[in-house]
Amino acid sequence: MVKKLFFIGMILWGQAVSASTVEIASYYIPGLIEDEHSGSLVQLHQEVIKRAQLESKLVIMPAKRAQYSFKNGLISALFPTLRDKLPLPIEQVITSEPFWLKKIIIFSRKDFPLMTVEQLSGKKIAAVRGFSYGDSIENNPQIKIHYQKNDHLNIKSLMAGHVDAIIGDNVSTVYALQQSGQSQYVSYKDSDVIDVLDVFYVCLKNEQGQALCEQISQAIKTMKYDGTLLLDGPTGTSELNISANRLNTKP
Numbered sequence: 001m002v003k004k005l006f007f008i009g010m011i012l013w014g015q016a017v018s019a020s021t022v023e024i025a026s027y028y029i030p031g032l033i034e035d036e037h038s039g040s041l042v043q044l045h046q047e048v049i050k051r052a053q054l055e056s057k058l059v060i061m062p063a064k065r066a067q068y069s070f071k072n073g074l075i076s077a078l079f080p081t082l083r084d085k086l087p088l089p090i091e092q093v094i095t096s097e098p099f100w101l102k103k104i105i106i107f108s109r110k111d112f113p114l115m116t117v118e119q120l121s122g123k124k125i126a127a128v129r130g131f132s133y134g135d136s137i138e139n140n141p142q143i144k145i146h147y148q149k150n151d152h153l154n155i156k157s158l159m160a161g162h163v164d165a166i167i168g169d170n171v172s173t174v175y176a177l178q179q180s181g182q183s184q185y186v187s188y189k190d191s192d193v194i195d196v197l198d199v200f201y202v203c204l205k206n207e208q209g210q211a212l213c214e215q216i217s218q219a220i221k222t223m224k225y226d227g228t229l230l231l232d233g234p235t236g237t238s239e240l241n242i243s244a245n246r247l248n249t250k251p
Contacts, residue, residue, distance in 0.1 A: 051223065063130055076204075077203045103196055108187050117194055125143055133195070
């Protein structure tokens with residue numbers, strides 16, 4: 001009975017929101033956002049938009065341009081974003097209900113395995129510029145981070161011995177590793193989690209942005225409630241189940 005009332009409430013709420021056309025931006029992330037039509041987070045976004053009953057257009061652009069467009073009001077929302085990488089100060093934006101978890105893990109060569117944050121002390125570590133990796137890494141004075149444009153370059157640096165390890169995540173970094181053909185030489189454990197970061201949509205803090213973020217958040221909540229979206233904070237696992245299509249971050 002309670003479950004029925006919940007869904008009835010969500011339907012009535014959605015009908016009460018006036019239809020609007022919004023432009024939402026994102027940027028390329030291997031395995032997660034390939035283009036406007038493919039990638040795990042694109043499929044998740046499509047389900048969110050469907051449930052929010054929004055007329056919208058998804059635009060994929062370079063990350064810096066996406067942030068510029070958001071700051072200047074050229075787009076209505078931006079995703080994915082993390083708390084410490086918001087395009088504007090927190091006082092000027094509204095974030096949605098978390099819709100994904102970014103699991104941070106270590107990648108190293110099998111002949112020189114590094115598995116813990118403590119083992120990274122004094123080592124040269126590669127990461128992707130502009131991405132978030134958590135306080136235990138970014139605010140650790142003992143860890144020297146060498147930022148590059150993408151994980152493909154980081155993997156080349158690792159294999160060439162220019163860096164000792166890569167800090168990455170269990171989806172986009174793993175995807176880049178698989179594409180590189182170097183998987184057999186690289187060691188990582190999905191279960192050895194350094195940090196887990198919440199991932200959001202972000203909207204401008206004005207009347208329109210607040211209404212949009214509320215619509216998006218309510219859609220995400222319904223997905224969590226009916227099991228379409230499963231987030232497990234302790235393990236950092238994110239799982240999306242749409243009909244017979246099962247997408248997840250488990251190995």
